[in-house]
Amino acid sequence: MRIRPRAAVWPATIAGTLVAIAATVAHAEARLPNVLLIVAEDLSPRIGSFGDPVAITPHIDALATQGVRYPNTFTAAGVCAPSRAALITGMHPISIGASHMRTSSRPEGRYLTVLPPEVRPLPEILRAHRVHTINFAKHDYQFAMPIGAGPPTMWDEDLSMGDVSQRSSNQPFFEMVNLAVTHESGVFTPLGSWPNSFIHLAMQLARFYQFGGSITTAGSVSPNDVVLPPYYPDVPAVREDLATYYDNIAYMDQQVGELLAKLEADGLAESTIVVWTTDHGDGLPRAKRELYDSGLRVPMIVRWPEALRPKGAVPGSVDERLVSFVDLAPQILEWMGIAAPANFHGQAFAGPDAPKRSAIFAQRDRIDAVRDRQRAMRDARFKYIRSWAPELPGGHALAFRDNQRGVRAMRALYEEGKLDPVQRLWFEPVKEERLYDLESDPFEVRDVSGDPRYAADLSRMRGALETWLTRVGDLMDAPEDEIAERFWPGGDQPETANPTFSERRGSVTIRSATPGAAIDYRSGDQQFWTLYTEPFAAKPGQGIEARAVRYGYAESNITHFKIR
Secondary structure (H helix, E strand, O other): OEOOOHHHOOOOOHHHHOOHHHHHOOOOOOOOOEEEEEEEOOOOOOOHHHOOOOOOOHHHHHHHHHOEEOOOEEOOOOOHHHHHHHHHHOOOHHHOOOOOEOHHHOOOOOOOOOOOOOOOOHHHHHHHOOOEEEEEOOOOOOOOOOOOOOOOOOOOEEOOOOEOOOOOOOOOEEEEEEEOOOOHHHHOOOOOOHHHHHHHHHHHHHHHHHHOOOOOOOOOOOHHHOOOOOOOOOOHHHHHHHHHHHHHHHHHHHHHHHHHHHHHHOOOHHHEEEEEEEOOOOOOOOOOOOOOHHHHEEOOEEEOOHHHOOOOOOOOOEOOOOEEHHHHHHHHHHHOOOOOOOOOOOOOOOOOOOOOOOOEEEEEOOEOOEOOOEEEEEOOOEEEEEEOOOOOOOOOOOOOHHHOHHHHHHHHHHHOOOOOHHHHHHHOOOOOEEEEEOOOOOOOOOOOOOOHHHHHHHHHHHHHHHHHHHHHOOHHHOOHHHHHHHHOHHHOOOEOOOOEEEEEOOEEEEEOOOOOOEEEEEEOOOOOOEEOOOOEEOOOOOEEEEEEEOEOEEOOOOEEEEOO
C-alpha cells in the first residue's frame, strides 16, 4: 500500500514503523535472519546496565540481560554525519572525503560526498542479495541530505518519505531506526536563531506524538542526583542540562521498549537479531565533536534469537573487545551470509572465531564553521590525539552548541577565572600531540605526552597512527574547497546519466553511463522498485522504467522502455 500524506506516518508511535508489513507476512521459515539496528543519538554509556546509577533505562537493561554488551565500542567520529558515513559504508570517513561536519551545510556552499565508484553502502549490498531494507527518520551520511529523500537505490522503504511496501514472503529484512530524542538539541532552551529554536520545539513535539503525553521537559531525574565528571564545574546550569538529558534518555528507553514489544507481537523476535547503539558520545560539553572517549565511546547491545546465537554469546554477558563503527557493516553482512567487500575497513566481531582489534581510530575535521583537523588512536590502555590546529581549543564558540545553558555558563566562568585547572583545559589551546593513560586517567585530563616515562608509548602510538593514515588514505589533508570542487565542479551537483536499455531474446540489460551509478527498475503495474543487479527476463509488450543515481550526484530522470 502507499500512504499518501506524510502526516499519516508522523503521529504514529515509533513502534508502528517497525516493519509495518510484518503483521501480514510470516517469516518463521526464512533461512536468513532479520536485523533490526536501533540507533539513538548523542549518547555515551549513560545506561543502567552499563553501570550508570542515575539512568532510568529498564527496557534497555532488560535487552542487556537477553544479549551481549559491548562496552568498548567506539565511533569513527564524535559527531553524527561522519560517524554515520562510517557505519553505512564500513569505511573511515577520511578515506572517502566524508569527515567534515557536515557537507550539506558547509558555510561556503553545500556539496555532498561523492562515493568512489566501487564503494557500495551496506543497504544497497543487502538489496543486491534480496534483503528487504527499511530506514526510519534519518539519513545524514554525507552523500545524502540529513532528512528527506535518501538515495532511492539504498532503501526498499524509506519511511521518512512516507512510502510503505510489502516484502516477499520469507524475505529477510534489515531495518535501521533512528531515535532522536536524546539529540543535544533536546536540552536547548528556545532561544537563538530560528533553526535552533525550531529543532528544540521539534524534539518536544516528537515526545508528544510518540507517547501521547506531556511535552514538558520536567522528569524524574533531579539536578541534585546527577554525577559530574571532573571537567564540569558544579553549577546549576550544568546540573540542569544533565538532568534534562537523563529525562530524554528515559523517553528513548520507552521507545526501545515499544520497538521490542512490536517485534514480539508480530512474531519476529525469534528470527531477528537486534542491535542497539548510539551514533556517538554525549551531546554535552567536551563530549560531542571531540575525540575523547566522552565523544567516541558508545554503548552497544546485540541480542540474538536462541536459534541464531553464536557460541560464546551468553545472554547477559559482557564482551570487552574493542569494536569500531566500521565493524558494523561487515558484521551485519556476515549475519546475512554475504561476504564483505574488499574496500571495507572494518571486520566482523561477534563470532566465536572473530579476531580481536588491537586499536580503534577516529577523526575530527571542520565542525560547522570552525576548521580543524585531528586524528586519534586508542588501544586498550592509551589514547593518542594528533592535532594540525593546536591553537584551537575544544571549547571555542560554536553557534549551535552554544544554545546549551551549560556551555554558556562554563565559558562565562572561564572568562571570569573561576574554573579550576582541569575545568579550564577545554577552553585552552591543545597541543600537537596528546597522550592519555586511560588506566589511571579515564577522563583524559592529564596529558602525559611530555613525560619521559611514556616516551616509548608515545612513539609507538604515533607510529601506529601514521601507518594507519597511510593505509586508509586521508583525503582530508586537502583544503575543503578542493574537495568540494572535486565532488561538485563549479559548485553544481553533477547529474547521473539516464539509464539506457538493451534487449536480446527477452533478456533486458540496463546501464547508466555514470561510473558507479546504482539502478532501480520496475515493470508492468509494479508499484515498488527492484535494484538492478543483472539482466532479467521480460515478455513482449512489457513496459519497464528505470532510474539511476551515483551517490552524491543528483538522481537521473526516470526512463522508459517497452519490450518488442
